[in-house]
Amino acid sequence: MTEARRTVDILVVGAGPAGMAAAVRARESGRGVLVLDDNPAPGGQIWRGGQEHSPSARASSWFAKMAASGAQVIAGARIVDGDAKRQCLTVEMPDSAFEVSYDKLILATGARELFLPFPGWTIPGVMGVGGLQALVKSGLPVTGKRIVVAGSGPLLLAAAAYFRAHGAIVPIVAEQAPVSRLAPFASRLAKHPGKLFQAAALRLALHRSRYRSSCWAIRASETERLESVQLQQHNRVWLEPCEYLAVAYGFISNVELAVLMQCQTGAAGVRVNDLQETSQNQIYCAGECTGIGGVDLSIIEGEIAGYAASGRDDLAGNLFKKRDKARQFAAALESAFALRDELRSLADAGTIICRCEDVTRERLEPMRSWRSAKLQTRCGMGPCQGRICGPILEFLLGLHPESVRPPVFPARVETLLRQEEETRPT
Amino acid sequence: MPSAASFDIAVVGAGIVGAACAREFAEAGLRTALIEAEAIGGGATAAGMGHLAVMDDSEAQFALTRYSQVLWKELAAELPAECEYLPCGAMWIAADEEEMAEVHRKQRYYSERGVPVEVLDTSSLADAEPNLRRGMAGALLLKDDSVVYPPCVAQFLVAQAQRDGATLILGRRVMRIDGNTAKLDDGSILFSDNFVLANGSSATSLVRDLQIQPRKGHLVITDRYPRFVRHQIIELGYLKSAHATRADSVAFNVQPRSSGQLLIGSSRQFGNEEAGVDGKIVSAMLQRAFEYMPGLKKLSAIRTWTGFRAATADKLPLIGPSPGRENVYLATGHEGLGITTSLCTAKLLGDLLLRRTPVINIAPYLPDRSYAVHG
Numbered sequence: 070m071t072e073a074r075r076t077v078d079i080l081v082v083g084a085g086p087a088g089m090a091a092a093v094r095a096r097e098s099g100r101g102v103l104v105l106d107d108n109p110a111p112g113g114q115i116w117r118g119g120q121e122h123s124p125s126a127r128a129s130s131w132f133a134k135m136a137a138s139g140a141q142v143i144a145g146a147r148i149v150d151g152d153a154k155r156q157c158l159t160v161e162m163p164d165s166a167f168e169v170s171y172d173k174l175i176l177a178t179g180a181r182e183l184f185l186p187f188p189g190w191t192i193p194g195v196m197g198v199g200g201l202q203a204l205v206k207s208g209l210p211v212t213g214k215r216i217v218v219a220g221s222g223p224l225l226l227a228a229a230a231y232f233r234a235h236g237a238i239v240p241i242v243a244e245q246a247p248v249s250r251l252a253p254f255a256s257r258l259a260k261h262p263g264k265l266f267q268a269a270a271l272r273l274a275l276h277r278s279r280y281r282s283s284c285w286a287i288r289a290s291e292t293e294r295l296e297s298v299q300l301q302q303h304n305r306v307w308l309e310p311c312e313y314l315a316v317a318y319g320f321i322s323n324v325e326l327a328v329l330m331q332c333q334t335g336a337a338g339v340r341v342n343d344l345q346e347t348s349q350n351q352i353y354c355a356g357e358c359t360g361i362g363g364v365d366l367s368i369i370e371g372e373i374a375g376y377a378a379s380g381r382d383d384l385a386g387n388l389f390k391k392r393d394k395a396r397q398f399a400a401a402l403e404s405a406f407a408l409r410d411e412l413r414s415l416a417d418a419g420t421i422i423c424r425c426e427d428v429t430r431e432r433l434e435p436m437r438s439w440r441s442a443k444l445q446t447r448c449g450m451g452p453c454q455g456r457i458c459g460p461i462l463e464f465l466l467g468l469h470p471e472s473v474r475p476p477v478f479p480a481r482v483e484t485l486l487r488q489e490e491e492t493r494p495t
Numbered sequence: 496m497p498s499a500a501s502f503d504i505a506v507v508g509a510g511i512v513g514a515a516c517a518r519e520f521a522e523a524g525l526r527t528a529l530i531e532a533e534a535i536g537g538g539a540t541a542a543g544m545g546h547l548a549v550m551d552d553s554e555a556q557f558a559l560t561r562y563s564q565v566l567w568k569e570l571a572a573e574l575p576a577e578c579e580y581l582p583c584g585a586m587w588i589a590a591d592e593e594e595m596a597e598v599h600r601k602q603r604y605y606s607e608r609g610v611p612v613e614v615l616d617t618s619s620l621a622d623a624e625p626n627l628r629r630g631m632a633g634a635l636l637l638k639d640d641s642v643v644y645p646p647c648v649a650q651f652l653v654a655q656a657q658r659d660g661a662t663l664i665l666g667r668r669v670m671r672i673d674g675n676t677a678k679l680d681d682g683s684i685l686f687s688d689n690f691v692l693a694n695g696s697s698a699t700s701l702v703r704d705l706q707i708q709p710r711k712g713h714l715v716i717t718d719r720y721p722r723f724v725r726h727q728i729i730e731l732g733y734l735k736s737a738h739a740t741r742a743d744s745v746a747f748n749v750q751p752r753s754s755g756q757l758l759i760g761s762s763r764q765f766g767n768e769e770a771g772v773d774g775k776i777v778s779a780m781l782q783r784a785f786e787y788m789p790g791l792k793k794l795s796a797i798r799t800w801t802g803f804r805a806a807t808a809d810k811l812p813l814i815g816p817s818p819g820r821e822n823v824y825l826a827t828g829h830e831g832l833g834i835t836t837s838l839c840t841a842k843l844l845g846d847l848l849l850r851r852t853p854v855i856n857i858a859p860y861l862p863d864r865s866y867a868v869h870g
């Protein structure tokens with residue numbers, strides 16, 4: 070399977086804001102850096118599609134720093150396996166595979182959206198908020214289309230604005246959080262330099278009728294393709310005609326690779342110390358995989374990890390205060406958008422929970438552990454490897470996913486062949 | 496106060512063996528308890544391939560596996576769809592003429608004993624399994640071999656036992672057994688006249704001097720590729736691998752699941768009790784598989800996992816009273832055949848407990864023989 074093995078000083082997984090910041094700071098500190106990401110271009114979720122698609126000043130500045138840094142970037146490279154003891158990762162490319170050995174590893178694998186099932190959530194036209202955004206970025210025309218945006222979190226507004234800018238009609242943005250939590254959050258936002266704009270947008274939105282708090286989707290028209298979505302706000306239930314429903318309830322950290330590398334995790338994500346070091350020697354973690362905190366925190370964490378992995382603890386230390394502030398913001402975010410209990414009963418007995426294996430809620434309800442659920446119903450055994458249904462089961466039934474086994478993403482069988490130890494360069 | 500439930504028989508472990516035993520005893524009217532520390536069918540049973548195989552390693556092994564196949568055929572009609580019973584048959588592949596001679600020997604052996612078999616030559620094998628590498632010498636088709644999804648079978652057997660009155664105690668571990676009491680990990684005591692240890696290689700923690708070793712295995716499962724293979728396929732070289740009692744070994748073994756997924760095996764390692772996936776042995780195992788079936792390389796693998804077979808020195812399970820402890824019965828040591836032989840194990844233990852005449856001679860599986868061997 071494998072081409073020649075590569076060896077690098079610092080290997081960064083993920084070319085989102087955190088991975089880019091880490092790579093830049095590590096290069097500045099004089100280390101050799103390789104960045105791997107499974108998307109076709111660097112940028113991660115927020116700067117997806119590279120610079121042309123993310124014209125913000127900050128994005129441009131980080132893309133420029135990246136380009137100038139001399140860090141090597143390989144896009145379309147997916148890490149599917151790894152071995153903490155041998156300090157190497159297995160990388161799969163569209164038609165080849167290789168192993169990389171590292172001195173230091175920085176995991177910046179980001180987050181994915183949290184989906185909560187409701188009747189009709191699997192029909193065509195119902196999508197993740199980021200998922201639909203990504204499709205539009207890659208050319209899906211939405212001019213004149215009606216898109217209902219629903220779920221939770223500040224990104225609903227950003228996404229709605231994005232869809233409108235591409236000609237879509239967004240009749241409503243349904244936020245499950247109550248105004249009693251959102252209003253204080255908006256005032257708080259205003260205290261953060263750099264977030265004034267977001268604060269203004271949120272405050273403005275709260276006063277506009279199209280942004281509804283305490284509002285969520287309870288059912289999608291169970292037709293062949295989406296025609297309307299049933300929304301609920303307080304005691305009112307109504308049908309909102311639409312061609313797309315973009316829905317997500319916040320984010321889940323991508324911890325699978327870290328877990329495979331035997332890094333400890335906590336409730337929020339991968340556990341790290343002040344220097345963004347994990348419980349495993351030589352492995353650092355930065356950005357949303359340590360917990361959901363937004364792009365500012367991701368960048369700062371990335372910088373700290375980049376410095377620390379290069380032995381520049383002094384420079385890393387200079388950023389601790391800034392990180393503390395960003396973390397306070399993250400905590401406020403979490404409490405403002407905490408998910409309400411009613412969402413646990415949206416899925417009825419016949420609603421599919423595991424989309425890969427078509428497992429309904431009623432079959433999962435009697436299960437006492439994730440392991441039983443998996444063994445008895447095949448839930449989580451499909452190609453998504455439990456990435457979608459795992460967090461759902463945790464939220465609905467309190468079942469905690471079990472340990473991670475390789476490959477962390479489905480991989481060609483031949484990729485699992487390991488290069489002979491002897492060929493390892495000395 | 497400890498709880499004071501009282502049973503005729505308490506089965507430790509709800510893997511497929513314990514589940515089958517509980518069902519057998521409850522059906523016969525015994526007051527039965529089944530105690531499982533983790534999840535039903537979550538031990539070796541979840542790791543296994545679920546090939547219901549007839550084997551000719553020894554007369555005793557043949558008798559056990561063949562009788563089991565008969566029992567499986569009876570059960571098949573009752574099995575719910577999620578048990579994925581697939582009567583696909585198994586093919587033992589001969590790579591060369593030397594192995595082909597073994598195919599003919601096996602054909603005679605099985606035919607004499609009434610097992611339906613067929614010999615395939617190079618070209619009929621290529622037709623039957625187009626994804627095998629061309630130029631194999633041939634194969635032996637065992638028509639009665641089949642495949643199940645073991646965890647759901649275990650669950651089904653437990654449900655049947657419960658229907659017949661058995662008590663399931665889930666999430667409790669048996670810590671020790673003294674006379675007619677078992678102490679559980681929450682401090683409670685369970686009273687039972689008899690006990691059956693169906694807890695795989697962990698049985699060594701409940702009776703002393705038991706000679707069982709965990710033998711680690713790896714499997715890889717792919718995405719769905721319906722009809723990529725049509726039978727359980729095993730290389731004849733597997734036998735050499737399965738017989739090695741010290742060194743690590745690998746052999747080509749692939750199984751079609753009714754979902755269209757493929758299970759790729761197999762490996763055997765002694766002295767490695769760590770549950771983690773060992774990249775080196777997976778490589779060796781896949782390398783071997785690619786030699787037989789190159790098309791596997793490009794398929795998408797979803798997961799790799801490991802499991803432990805409870806191995807005895809003479810490769811036969813331990814079924815019957817534990818020497819020196821007349822009310823403690825063993826039902827362990829099934830190595831790589833415990834899915835197949837679970838039903839027969841339950842039947843034989845039922846025969847012993849209820850003083851029925853067993854259909855096959857039980858002597859080769861009685862635990863004293865192993866103690867005699869090991870002194």
Ligand SMILES: Cc1cc2nc3c(=O)[nH]c(=O)nc-3n(C[C@H](O)[C@H](O)[C@H](O)COP(=O)(O)OP(=O)(O)OC[C@H]3O[C@@H](n4cnc5c(N)ncnc54)[C@H](O)[C@@H]3O)c2cc1C
Pocket residue numbers: 082083084085086087088105106107108112113114115116146147148149177178179180181182198199200224227228320323326355356357358362363364365367477478
């Ligand atoms: C779907 C989605 C949409 C978002 N949209 C916005 C938005 O519009 N505005 C906003 O402010 N914030 C948005 N966010 C939040 C934003 O992504 C984060 O605040 C920030 O980008 C986190 O940066 P990161 O570097 O930690 O992770 P990410 O940006 O998520 O980058 C992680 C990268 O690692 C890659 N990766 C993960 N695992 C592997 C692997 N095994 N092998 C190879 N590569 C791997 C991923 O593909 C990804 O490119 C969005 C988040 C998501 C999940």
Ligand SMILES: Cc1cc2nc3c(=O)[nH]c(=O)nc-3n(C[C@H](O)[C@H](O)[C@H](O)COP(=O)(O)OP(=O)(O)OC[C@H]3O[C@@H](n4cnc5c(N)ncnc54)[C@H](O)[C@@H]3O)c2cc1C
Pocket residue numbers: 507508509510511512513514530531532533534535536537538539540541542543544545546547548667668669670693694695696697698711712713714760761801802803804805826827829830831832833834835836
């Ligand atoms: C890779 C691999 C492939 C295999 N392929 C096949 C095949 O194709 N065909 C075949 O026939 N066999 C196969 N086998 C063998 C088969 O899986 C085992 O022989 C069989 O599952 C053994 O079942 P069991 O019930 O004895 O053990 P287990 O399934 O391990 O069950 C024991 C149970 O006891 C519980 N337990 C342990 N200690 C205690 C305690 N103190 N108190 C309470 N509960 C306890 C455990 O939690 C566990 O659930 C394979 C095995 C492996 C590893």
